[in-house]
Amino acid sequence: MKFSIKRSAFINELANVLRAISSKTTIQILTGLKLVATDNELILTGSNSDITIQSTLSTSNGALELIIEEPGAIVLPARFFNEIIKKLPDNKVTLEVKTGFQANIISGSAEFTVNGQDANNYPHLPEMESNENVQIAPDLLREVIDQTRIAVSKQESRPILTGIHVLLTSNQLTAIATDSHRLAQRKVTLPETVEVPADVVIPGTSMTELARMIVDQNEAIELQIAENMVLFKFGHTLFYSRLLEGNYPETSRLIPDTSTTDLEIDATTLLNAISRASLLSHEGRNNVIKLTLNPEQKLVKISGDSADVGNVEEELTFESLDGDELAISFNPDYMGDALKSFGGIKVKLAFNSPLRPFTLVPADDEVNFVQLITPVRTF
Amino acid sequence: MKFSIKRSAFINELANVLRAISSKTTIQILTGLKLVATDNELILTGSNSDITIQSTLSTSNGALELIIEEPGAIVLPARFFNEIIKKLPDNKVTLEVKTGFQANIISGSAEFTVNGQDANNYPHLPEMESNENVQIAPDLLREVIDQTRIAVSKQESRPILTGIHVLLTSNQLTAIATDSHRLAQRKVTLPETVEVPADVVIPGTSMTELARMIVDQNEAIELQIAENMVLFKFGHTLFYSRLLEGNYPETSRLIPDTSTTDLEIDATTLLNAISRASLLSHEGRNNVIKLTLNPEQKLVKISGDSADVGNVEEELTFESLDGDELAISFNPDYMGDALKSFGGIKVKLAFNSPLRPFTLVPADDEVNFVQLITPVRTF
Incomplete structure (x- = not known):
């Protein structure tokens, strides 16, 4: 595996994927960042098992100055790797995995060797089976999240209340949150009618993180819902969140x-x-x-x-x-x-x-x- | 006691005195801010027993819009009082102590009544007996502090090393700090020759706080040293620090x-x-x-x-x-x-x-x- 990339652009991409990576996880390999280089793409993946964020950087995107010399994959300690990239002296960085799971990182006169892990041990993303895409404007989605997440419960005693209840019916999206002391409900009209109605509960922490990530987005966010997972697509980023299991309480009569x-x-x-x-x-x-x-x-x-x-x-x-x-x-x-x-x-x-x-x-x-x-x- | 003052100016003055006040102190009254109004001055005092900061606001300073209607004194809970002043709606605030130790704070349509304490119970500042004033430029003093405080010990095992050793001899000020792993020494020439040489150890935390406070100062800082206390005067502010007791190790041969x-x-x-x-x-x-x-x-x-x-x-x-x-x-x-x-x-x-x-x-x-x-x- 060997690639070089413009360091300033790489820093921004890393920051996005790092949002999903927690140093507190009990699954050791999830403290790592997965890097996969194909012939023309560099795919960065971070996950805390609730949220998984994947960014696909393409060699055709000139702003990245991405050159892939040799495909391959490795998992590197995420925070440490990120700190190194941020402090390197030159605006070009080259990463090479020569033997085993050691990455050689070169920028200007500085050269780091960082011990990594086998990318084959990194958990696989589940396949999304849904074919239906719901489109929603990024500003509107942020508003929905910001207006409802405040009422999400912080107590783990009723886990279902730590989520935002999202309903898709006809051409309407309804988001509801309650911690049993307060409730927030927001309805928005969708540009198209959904074919299969949906009724899911998305963790409030996932939605909060998503709201932060889409601040700079201009294009519509694509939403796909599967049985136990939801996927938001925007730009070259995929944002997966698991869904909460269980029935959300009936709130309409409150x-x-x-x-x-x-x-x-x-x-x-x-x-x-x-x-x-x-x-x-x-x-x-x-x-x-x-x-x-x-x-x-x-x-x-x-x-x-x-x-x-x-x-x-x-x-x-x-x-x-x-x-x-x-x-x-x-x-x-x-x-x-x-x-x-x-x-x-x-x-x-x-x-x-x-x-x-x-x-x-x-x-x-x-x-x-x-x-x-x-x-x-x-x- | 009754006075009114321009709120924005009062906020700045409070911020300075609050530097000395810690909510962690074991002496309950030191969590308070002491306010004393005389016929033409409002004196604010905060202390954590190591550092005492006193600001004297004069009715002759037009920028303060200070009007004293009735002299008096009270001690108010410092952080709480500061938060109130910061959030009041109008740019004028009036404080009145009618009966007992309750302060009435009025600004626009908002009215707070805050329980305070008897100012007579607040510790008295010791008298400074020194008559000698050493003048030092604020930028130079900050430089001396910033260059030496890094080597101050953070360990309490040798308390004397948590201070900065300050020597005044002839027309020279020497500041030394060491944590026994490293040492910093800075000498500066004073504008005048000191009459009585001094050899004191000032707590590093005091000096660090002082350095922060004099960022915006233009006029020379006046330094007075007494037996167990040092006083820095600048603007309308007095900054007292206790001295550390004991002999500082001999460092010149290191x-x-x-x-x-x-x-x-x-x-x-x-x-x-x-x-x-x-x-x-x-x-x-x-x-x-x-x-x-x-x-x-x-x-x-x-x-x-x-x-x-x-x-x-x-x-x-x-x-x-x-x-x-x-x-x-x-x-x-x-x-x-x-x-x-x-x-x-x-x-x-x-x-x-x-x-x-x-x-x-x-x-x-x-x-x-x-x-x-x-x-x-x-x-």
Whole structure:
């Protein structure tokens, strides 16, 4: 095996594949990066068994300055190899495996010999059997992920809740996450109707990593779903994630469709006040703040009280407030996460009682995106 | 106590005093920030008992927009108070202590009440008895600190070595640090002759914090030394540090004044090669790399070898190489720290034997600055 490549381009490609590689894995060979050189392609693979990322670099891509002199394969210690590539002196790097599993890395006057492993021992990727491709714009996919991942459970006690529930029906994709204290649901319309409906649960960590990777993507992301695996294709990269097994709880009836108190307010105004009040609630014993709504007095007030630490109070300006008077307490971090997911737009909050979950939706689209938060009982 | 101040200016002042305040202290009141308002000054004090920082804000400084309505004093939880000030909505903040030790903080529509403590319980600063002021330019002081602090010991086994040895004699300041594996010594000429010579050991952590604080200073720093304390004055800030007790070891005879092999090389060239080679030595069991010098072959080579991981080799370009052939092994982190302290200049390395300490000095000033490193025995 022998190839040379432009070092700066190689660094970028390595960074992508390295996202899947963890030094904490119990499967030793997965701390490695698999490099396979064919006659005209260099294929980089990294995996943590949940996520597998594969980048295929082609000799026809002039920006890479990739020249393959001899095909072959090796697994090299990923972090170490990456550090070496980043620090080499010249902008060209040559990698050669002469004998056994030792790679010779040359750049300028520096020469490293790195012990690797037999690529035949690296786990094989399962074949994807699905033929159906769903296309989704990268910005839209990132938005869906960013708006739902905040409600993914971090507790392993109910593993299914650590995933995002993704439903494909007709020309609609629905993503839902809940940690049983809050819920996020986002629907998007797909450019084409899907032939086979799908109902899968993708690990939240996979989706978060995917969202980070597609920041710079312009072209549509291709989505393929198989029995126990999902594949996202973009550019020259394949992103595989395993699916979570089990049934996702039925969530459609959790979202109330009526309300007794309605507030319309700028998301940033509310977020800033929440984030101030949470300074106090974070210091105190209970991480709870109170929202007081009085339509008659045209009053919206955030307050917090912690005997040890002190208290905080702030009146807010708002767009509109209708319905019954209400005081409701909640975890300010849940509220903060939810508000951030809207960006700087106007939002509608709909309440029923101090003990029933309340919802946040964009003021100009009440159907496709909803955040639901369960209040905290303080009496 | 009641005052108002421009929030953005207050944030900067708080940041400085907060450098001294640790949340880990065992003396509970030192987690607090002491605020004292007099008729025309607001004095902020933070301390971790090693370092005490005091900033005096004057109502005559227009940029602060400081208005003191009522003198008084209070101690407030420092980190929490700082977070509140940073997140308040308006650029004016008013602080009032009405009854007891509760501070009312108002900015725009937000109002915090924060529980504080009696300022009378805050430790008093010792009086400085010294009358002698030594002046030193802030850039020069930072250079002295940055060039010596790298050799300060991190081990508590010999507490005196965790300090920087500072000597004032005639018109010269000498700073020395050693962790017994390496030594850094820097001399600077003072603008005036000191009347009373001084010989003190200042904690390395204090000096490091001081160096960070004086980054933006333009005017000379005033240095006062008392029996068990040192004071640096700059701008409207006082920076006190306790001194370390005990005798600093005699170091003047450790620096060899002859050599058998001499290398002149660009510090950055050598640093880059060292930092590459250290990637390998960090992965292996012994963090050691080898420098091979062969004046006859005009060869300067860095190499490293670790049976488990691999090996590395790099030939370097250099300015000049004279004397005997030599191969010497050392900790690349010590060498890296030393080289960084020179910046991108030419340095002279002087060696005697594979087991005797070697020195690095600037090529254009062999007297005032020296880094000494003890090699590692590898046979």
